[in-house]
Amino acid sequence: MTENTADTAPDLDRLRAGAPPRNHDARTIAALTANPGCARRGVLDAAGVDKDAVARHLGFGTPFGQSQFALARGNAFEAQVKADGCAELLTLLRDRLGLAVAEVFYDDLAVEDGESREARHARTRRLLARALDSAEGTLFDHPMLRLDIAGHPAYLEPDVIAFQLGGRFHVVEIKSFAVVDGQAEPEQVAAAARQAAVYVLALRRLVAELGHDPARVAHEIFLVCPEDFSNRPSATPVDVRPQLAVLERQLARLTRVRDILADLPPDLSFALDEGLGDAVRAVGARYAPECVSGCEMAYFCRDEARACGATGVLGRGVRDDLGGVDTVGAALALARGTAEPPAELAETAALLRTAARLRREALGGAA
Amino acid sequence: MSPDLPPAGVEALRTAVRRAVAAGDRTDARRLRAELRAAERARDAAAPPPEHVPRVPLRERVHRVLALIGVPAAPKLVGAVHHAFLDGPGLSVPRPADLRRAEERAFRSAPDARPYYVCAALTADALTPARGLLALSTWPPETRMIGPRSARTDFLTAAVRVAEHAARLGPDRAERLLRRFAANIPGAAAGGVGTVDAAALAEAARAELAVHAAADARDRARAARRAAARLDAAGLLFGARPAPDRTHGVAR
Structure with a gap:
C-alpha cells in the first residue's frame, strides 16, 4: 500500500456508508479496463460499493445474471x-x-x-x-x-x-x-x-x-x-x-481516484436511502452501449444518458466522431446551422453540415 | 386395437384413450379403456413385490471401494469404481466433507469403537485435510499423506488396482473406467481402437509409477513423521483444523 492510497481509504469507507467492501474478482477487475473514462465506475469500484444493490435500489437492477x-x-x-x-x-x-x-x-x-x-x-x-x-x-x-x-x-x-x-x-x-x-x-x-x-x-x-x-x-x-x-x-x-x-x-489510475474524490462534495455517500440517486448523479459517467454487458450500473446510466440526449448512447464511434459535442441536440443544431460553433468545434460543425447537406440531397428534399 | 399402437404399452394405451375421447369415438374409447385396465393389472402383477433390500450404509460402501483401490480417492472415482465392480444401487458422495465430519464426530465421542473410519487424507505441507479426498483409518499413515506427487501416484496405483480387479472379473466389467484411466496414462491405450487391455493398462501404469514412486514415498513418510509428532489421534485421521476465517466471504 502506498502513502498516496493510504489517506484515500477513509474517504472511500465513508462513500460506502459503513457497508463492508465488496470483494473484487478477476471479472470485476478485468471490467475496470473496459471503460477507463468512467469516473462513476472508478469511484464506486475503488470504494468497493455494491453496485448491484445500488442499481436495484434505484430501480435499474440487471434483469439477469450469468446463465x-x-x-x-x-x-x-x-x-x-x-x-x-x-x-x-x-x-x-x-x-x-x-x-x-x-x-x-x-x-x-x-x-x-x-x-x-x-x-x-x-x-x-x-x-x-x-x-x-x-x-x-x-x-x-x-x-x-x-x-x-x-x-x-x-x-x-x-x-x-x-x-x-x-x-x-x-x-x-x-x-x-x-x-x-x-x-x-x-x-x-x-x-x-x-x-x-x-x-x-x-x-x-x-x-x-x-x-x-x-x-x-x-x-x-x-x-x-x-x-x-x-x-x-x-x-x-x-x-x-x-x-x-x-x-x-x-x-495505476484507480489509485489516483483521490483526484476524482477531490472534486466531489465532501459529504457524499452511497448509502441506500432516498439521497442515493443524487449521490450517484454527482459522479460523472461515460455511458456507452457496451456497458450493458459489463457493469451493473449500465441501465441507470443508459436512462440518464438518453434523458439528456448524450451522444454516447449512439455508441462509442459516434461519440468519438463528435468529439466535444456532448448532446444529440447540440449536434443537430450545428448541422442545421441554427447554432454558431465555437472556434474549436468549427471543423466538427463543418463535417456535420456537410453530412446534413448530403442527407438532404440523397432524400431529394423530402427531409 | 388400432395398428399404430406398440404392444400393450400402458402409456400408449392411455394416449389412445385420450385420442379416442377427443375424437368422440365412444365405442373405441370404451374398448381401449378396458384394454388399458387389463394392461395395468398385468403390469402390476408382473412387477416384483418391493422386496426387502438390506441397505448398506454409505460409509460401508465407500469402505469397500477404498479397500479395493487402496489409495485416497475423490468421490467421483469412488462412485465410478462402485458402479463398475460392486452390485447394488449407484453410489454418490455429494459432500465428502459431510461424511468425514460425521465420522469424526463418531470417532471423537467413542475413539476406536468402530473397526474403521472413513477419514481424510492430509496435505503433506500443512497437515490439513486435503480437499475432496476420502481415505480409510486402517491404512498406514503415509498412505493418507498427500505430497506434491501423490495425486499422480495415487491415480496410477488406482489404475493398477482397478485393472487387476477387472482382469480377475472379466474384461467388460469396467470398460468405461478402464478407458478413462488408459486415456491419461502414456502407453496404456496401445491395443486396438476403442478397447482397453487391462493387463496393458496395469503395465503402463506401473511403468510410470516406477518414475515417481521412490520420491513420493519419501515425501509421504516425512509428512507422516511430522504428523505423528504434531497431531493427536483424531487429528491424525481427520487433519489439523484450519484457522477460522475472520473476514468476509471469499471472492471467486
Whole structure:
C-alpha cells in the first residue's frame, strides 16, 4: 500500500456508508479496463460499493445474471479436466508441450471451507516460494492471490492453475467455450484473456514480493477449452501483453481516484436511502452501449444518458466522431446551422453540415 | 386395437384413450379403456413385490471401494469404481466433507469403537485435510499423506488396482473406467481402437509409477513423521483444523 492510497481509504469507507467492501474478482477487475473514462465506475469500484444493490435500489437492477446452464457446463468441464490430480491436463501438456513424465507435481492450494484468506494466501506464498527456489513443482491449483486495488487488498481465488515449465510460470485458464477448427469466438477469448491478465499480474506481484524476477511469470497463458464438438480438452497459447498493459495503466489510475474524490462534495455517500440517486448523479459517467454487458450500473446510466440526449448512447464511434459535442441536440443544431460553433468545434460543425447537406440531397428534399 | 399402437404399452394405451375421447369415438374409447385396465393389472402383477433390500450404509460402501483401490480417492472415482465392480444401487458422495465430519464426530465421542473410519487424507505441507479426498483409518499413515506427487501416484496405483480387479472379473466389467484411466496414462491405450487391455493398462501404469514412486514415498513418510509428532489421534485421521476465517466471504 502506498502513502498516496493510504489517506484515500477513509474517504472511500465513508462513500460506502459503513457497508463492508465488496470483494473484487478477476471479472470485476478485468471490467475496470473496459471503460477507463468512467469516473462513476472508478469511484464506486475503488470504494468497493455494491453496485448491484445500488442499481436495484434505484430501480435499474440487471434483469439477469450469468446463465445457470453456462455456469454448470463450465464447472463440469473444469471438474473433468482437473479430475484425479489433473490427469487430463497432464496428458494434454505432455502431448502439446512435451512435459517430462517426471513433472507430475500437483498442489491443490484450496483447502476445505473455513480457512481464512490470509492463511490460504500465506500457504500459496510458501509453496510458490519453494517452487521458485527449487524449480520443483508443476501444477498449482487454486492459488490464492492478492492485488492491491485502490489501497485495499483484494483477494483473488482464481479457478486457474499456475503451471511451471522450465522455471517459468504460466497461467492455465480453463473455459468451457468450444474451439472449433482452431477458432473460438473472439469475444470469449478476449474476455478470458482479460481475466487471465489479472492473474498474471497478481502472480507477478507475488513473485516480485518473494524476491524473484517477475518475468518468471510468462505473458503467454494457456487457454484450455473443449476441442471441436467433443469434451476433449485442447490447449491454446494466448499472449496477454496488451491486456496486461491496459490493466496496469488502469490500476495505476484507480489509485489516483483521490483526484476524482477531490472534486466531489465532501459529504457524499452511497448509502441506500432516498439521497442515493443524487449521490450517484454527482459522479460523472461515460455511458456507452457496451456497458450493458459489463457493469451493473449500465441501465441507470443508459436512462440518464438518453434523458439528456448524450451522444454516447449512439455508441462509442459516434461519440468519438463528435468529439466535444456532448448532446444529440447540440449536434443537430450545428448541422442545421441554427447554432454558431465555437472556434474549436468549427471543423466538427463543418463535417456535420456537410453530412446534413448530403442527407438532404440523397432524400431529394423530402427531409 | 388400432395398428399404430406398440404392444400393450400402458402409456400408449392411455394416449389412445385420450385420442379416442377427443375424437368422440365412444365405442373405441370404451374398448381401449378396458384394454388399458387389463394392461395395468398385468403390469402390476408382473412387477416384483418391493422386496426387502438390506441397505448398506454409505460409509460401508465407500469402505469397500477404498479397500479395493487402496489409495485416497475423490468421490467421483469412488462412485465410478462402485458402479463398475460392486452390485447394488449407484453410489454418490455429494459432500465428502459431510461424511468425514460425521465420522469424526463418531470417532471423537467413542475413539476406536468402530473397526474403521472413513477419514481424510492430509496435505503433506500443512497437515490439513486435503480437499475432496476420502481415505480409510486402517491404512498406514503415509498412505493418507498427500505430497506434491501423490495425486499422480495415487491415480496410477488406482489404475493398477482397478485393472487387476477387472482382469480377475472379466474384461467388460469396467470398460468405461478402464478407458478413462488408459486415456491419461502414456502407453496404456496401445491395443486396438476403442478397447482397453487391462493387463496393458496395469503395465503402463506401473511403468510410470516406477518414475515417481521412490520420491513420493519419501515425501509421504516425512509428512507422516511430522504428523505423528504434531497431531493427536483424531487429528491424525481427520487433519489439523484450519484457522477460522475472520473476514468476509471469499471472492471467486
